Amino acid sequence: MSQMKPVSQLQLRPAASVEVEAYLLGAMSVAAFALTLPCAKILAGHLSAMQIGLFRSMLAALAALPILYFTRSACPNVSQIKRLLLMSLGVVYGFPILTAVGMQHVPVGHGGAVLAALPLATAIFGTLITKDRPPLLFWLASIAGFVAVAVFAAIRSDMGGGIYLGDLALLGAVVLAGYGYAQGGALSKEMKGWEVMCWALVLNLPVLLPLALLNFNVADFSGFGAVQWGALAFLAFVNSLLAFFSWNRALALGGIQRISQLQFLQPFFTYSYSIILMGETFDPLALFICIAVITFVVVSKRALVKR
Template sequence: MTQRRADITRGLWLGLLGIVVFAVTLPMTRLAVGTPEAPQMSGLFIAMGRALVAAALSAVFLVATRAPWPRRQDVPPLLLTAAGVVLGFPLLTSIAMRHVEAVHASVIVGVLPLATAAVGALLHRQRPSAGFWLCAGLGSALVVAFTMLRSGAPGGGLSIQLADLLLLAAMLCAAVGYGYGARLSQHLRAEHVICWALVMALPLTLPLSLANWPATPLKATAWWGFAYLAVFSMWLGFFAWYRGLALGGTVRVSQVQLVQPFLSMLFAVPLLGERLDAVTAGFGLAVIGVVFIGKKMPVNALPLASLPSRP
């Protein structure tokens, strides 16, 4: 029991480290993609190009660490991991970020913890307590309330744009990729999971990157944003994140993501010159408090007889 608690604590800290890395993703994507008035890289190039650079780093890492080849039964979940976090999430967010500010997009990320917890509960055969789901729901409700306050719609209503829908679809892709990647990390090194997913995506990312290479000179800030996305968001961040999910449990550690929207807002202020006020800070503190309470709630394994067999 003591060792399990130590693993959970370590998993939460590693998960938090991964989330800090991921929190810079939206501001850096905004730098790389530009605005409608001053466009930089295309969303397709950013998504495929960052995966291509990370795949090259992954190939070197796999060889240097003498990584074993994935088992045959690991190939389908690796492909689903790649579809979620290598292709789907980067592509959808890169397209959306040209049309919304990072502060606005950050609040949409607030639905990700609940989506990840749901996927994790199904894949890892866990049964979170009612108190856990209450905290998860409360945290998500706080994020939705914040979105409604800042939507800019008449009367303070919720205004949904195409970019918002793309971001929501990106959250679903990320949840699936996180869930399958975490399950693979139970028997593969967490670093190897993302590396193999990136390498498996090369037949798509390589030709699409070359075909969409920017034809005009770009700002240096766009390239710096792209470099961060490739090395940290697409590669190193997953080393900590998947290891944290494996140690602490996907359902529990996923709730650390509740602080990601507000960390993204904090980073957007110095990087993009966007505005952070007292209301945003207040919602951020409230969400952090919910995370602190939720991590103490029990998460139990379901009896095997009550579950469908794994594919």
């Protein structure tokens, strides 16, 4: 007699329940990621881009080490280690360093316009990695969402005057992060979402620690106050670690292409923070475009469901 394959708890849950969890976790992660550029901007006047990128990843790796130890997480296999190292090129090195470079040259709102391409990059790399082929309607809705967000961010930041040096760095960040997100989402189907990010960080600790020490200078922290320390702590322990626990889980549950579309809402989270935390004036255009973007996200979701 053939043996029956064990049924996972995920397979026993209703599809609607799994989908709701995926979208809630994804939205929560995007809300955290939306503070990346503001926090990097706060630190830009005190630390170099290399320091910001290395310090946030190194601190996150040091925090991930005891998590893996006390949870007795199994060591990934050779194939998984290879993909974790490839993933780390984007989420451990590329995105943290290049976004910091960008924030030394362009305003936060301008940077948001460039990062509006991140959902498309994630969906494209997700398609290449998983071999899943979304329908044409999905890509049309994704491109429409990207255009809407880019127009909003451009208007908000009064863009003009050609290409900035920071744009090139941010475009590089988009490509590398898109690849890292997609690789992490694919790995999260084999490993737990929090394990994926913890192992990606810890495997790079032998490189991160010496590089961070080489770039460390006590004098650079002389002007640090509570705001600067808070920004660095948020980038390290939330954006480089905890937010990826929920993000990788969301990508695994809901699919890379589908959940990546939630990143179109990231500039609007950043804009909301600027109103709540910095007292900026509410812009009705933001509400209008946000509704349009949500519509495109719903269309892309339905396009994937109807395949």
